[in-house]
Amino acid sequence: MLTEDEKDALFEAICDGDRDCVVALVTKARDAGDDLAVLLNEAMIPAMAEVGEQFSAGEVFVPEMLVAARAMQGGIDIIEPVLAQTDHEPLARVCIGSVKGDWHDIGKNLVVMMLKGAGFEVEDLGVDVANEEFAKALERGNQVVCLSALLTTTKPQMISVVNHLREVSNGAKIVIGGAVITQDYADKIGADAFGEDAPGAVKAVKRALGMVA
Ligand code: B12
Helix, strand or coil, X not given: CCCHHHHHHHHHHHHHCCHHHHHHHHHHHHXXXXXXXXXXXXXXXXXXXXXXXXXXXXXXXXXXHHHHHHHHHHHHHHXXXXXXXXXXXXXXXXXEEEECCCXXXXXXXXXXXHHHHCCCEEXXXXXXXXXXXXXXXXXXCCCEEEEECCCCCCCCHHHXXXXXXXXXXXXXXXXXXXXXXXXXXXXXXXXXXXXXXXXXXXXXHHHHCCCCC
């Protein structure tokens, strides 16, 4: 089990972009059988929030955010196979992408992990995804489209995706999320559901499919 000092070291390693240290500590936690969801929520996600605050304060710049994101992803890559394990038949097929113009993918990757763990089959379309790519994913048999946006400038892009998908598909369920998205916004643009975080994404997808109220 990681000690409190090691958890602090993990937080610092993400902030500093020290990928090797993140990989070493997360590997140690996994091998010790630690609860990786707790580690993610208590040490790793707060580290990304800290980097964001430092960026807002002008203390770090884009390159630092990028190395922090790479370090974080190094840890996520170790956690994903553990949290995404499931023996069940897929509940439904879901695709997800960050909308056109948005390159942020850490939150989206966590949503992918949680959805897989909850028993969904997930097609990850990546970042900067054009409206047509979401439409093609529906043609491939995905029942739900999840959209992620982290920027105030890419938030309106969701309106364009929703309108496009409503034109080309009758039954598509659309779930949206990301730091700049709210339930009000989801209602306003006609999305089927909104999720605040990765566990919330699972609930939102189930809600959109009518599996839960
Ligand atoms: C890392 C980072 C980057 C990295 C991204 C690397 C990567 N591979 O993702 C890089 C360096 C590329 C980057 C670039 C930029 N960034 Co940036 N970035 C961040 C940072 C520090 C962390 C983002 C993150 O990973 N958060 C942690 C994850 C876990 O949280 P999350 O993404 O919100 O996801 C959770 C929920 O939102 C939800 N969720 C997410 N997606 C979805 C989808 C669905 C369907 C659902 C249901 C839920 C859901 O679940 C997730 C898990 O809990 C944030 C600061 C912050 N506090 O968020 C700034 C931040 C988002 N960036 C910001 C800015 C301004 C930029 C740039 C414009 C900077 C520049 N001048 O170039 C560029 C834009 C590039 C582009 N076109 O996308 C601003 C955005 C301000 C705004 N409101 O518009 C922020 C908030 C920093 C700040 N405080 O000013 N960035």
